Amino acid sequence: MRLNTALIEHLAQLARLKLPAAEFSRDLESILRYVEKIQSLKRATAAPDATSANEFLRTDLTTDCPPQEKQNIKRLFPEKEEDLMKVKGVFGNQL
């Protein structure tokens, strides 16, 4: 498997990252060659379905966010209009 520039550019697009694919290609290729070692592990075993069979769940109840916390979160909005977070239109001038 080759992580060539074209593939890296495609992956960067998927990850919403802009990067100089050619510069990253050498390091990524050597890392990929290293991790591909696991392909040589022939012993088959089932991968688990979930990360752990932990049953520690809480009742599904809505609780209000504490007012101070709410204020703190709103203060972080990069762009605001009154009390609301402002973003560019999803269906606005498109990709």
Next chain:
Amino acid sequence: MTFANINKIKEVLTKKEISCQELISGFLNKIKLEDGKIHAFLEIFEQEAREKAKKVDEKIRKGEKLGELEGMPLALKDNLLYAGHFCSAGSKILRNYVAPYSATAVRQLEEAGSIFLGRTNMDEFAMGSSTENSAYGPTKNPRDLSRVPGGSSGGSAAAVAADFVPAALGSDTGGSIRQPAAFCGTIGLKPTYGAVSRFGLIAMSSSLDQIGPLAKSVSEAELIFNIIKGQDLKDATTKKIPDTKEEKINLKKIKIGIPKEYFGPGLEKEVETAIKKIILQLEEAGAEIKETSLPHTEYALPAYYLIMPAEVSSNLARFDGIRYGLSLREKNGNLEDIYFASRAAGFGAEVKRRIILGTFALSAGYFDAYYKKARETQEIIKQDFSRAFQKVDCLLTPTAPTAAFKLGEKIYDPLTMYLSDIFTVSVNLAGLPALSLPAGSARGLPV
């Protein structure tokens, strides 16, 4: 007092031999004097620490009930949210981010009365083994300023090693508490996965991350661990951990396994010599030493470098310039432009590398051969440990293959840097606890 341990500090405070203000002042002055050349801290919470110290002195004066860590100076790794304080995960993308709430572990320590002196430096988003990937400059090893303190909890390890605080919190996903602890000559504990709530820890790899203490003695690390452990309704992956037993360990009843795969090529000769000396000491003290095997050790790091980046690529998707953090918006740009511009400018090279790797491992056409295969490998590694623990009580290995390396030595070859974690990652993959203990020295550096 800055060389003192937690119990000594507690003693002098309760006996009123020193006021909390004097104590905190002492630590703050030492940091101001010496951290310029070490750079363990990204920010000192000086004013707040002094005000809190004043309140503690009031409490003591009035004879009020004191918390278990009342007035204790501690430090927090920069990926632990502490309400009202900057928290940047060592990244530019969170340069001005102020934590809206505190992590559970932080809250627990605060409720016990501790005073956080500041937030410590780390590799960006915990990605690194040297703290050289911090967007805010590296931390130096207090034992040798030309060398790295290890990573990603390099700042916390350096802060403890330099006596800036008796203990600090770090996080460990592939060795990030234990390896810097080893490089700086401190204790570092990675608890069992699920022992400590990850609520409020800026996530790297959610199935592997754990918060843990760095300290100068095991009993201090234990004290901190006992305060921060516990099930938390805000983290469904937390498990109930029984309290540690009070009885002293009888070494004659302990079987220590030495996995042969950890003592091969790649392990620096002087490190091996130091570890073997310890093994001999343990044997002379009565422990049974058994050679054991974790046959799939060589597959652990490759599997880790597929599972962890996969989770990273998902966890770091939230940094998109929309709700918080660096947000680059051009007048004529659209929504997607914000994502691309903010992430490109905000993330360092290592972060981008791992996001790409993870995106690759999870993408259609590659998922089975890479991510799924890595998860199967993880199961095999877990089985290696299960089998070993049928015959021994614990395993002893080197923490890192070398002692602290020089700044700049490995930063240009990511793969060489990744190999620093070759002995630590298996434990994270298996969800097991592990403790790094100082084991002498190699070429004058801690092992």
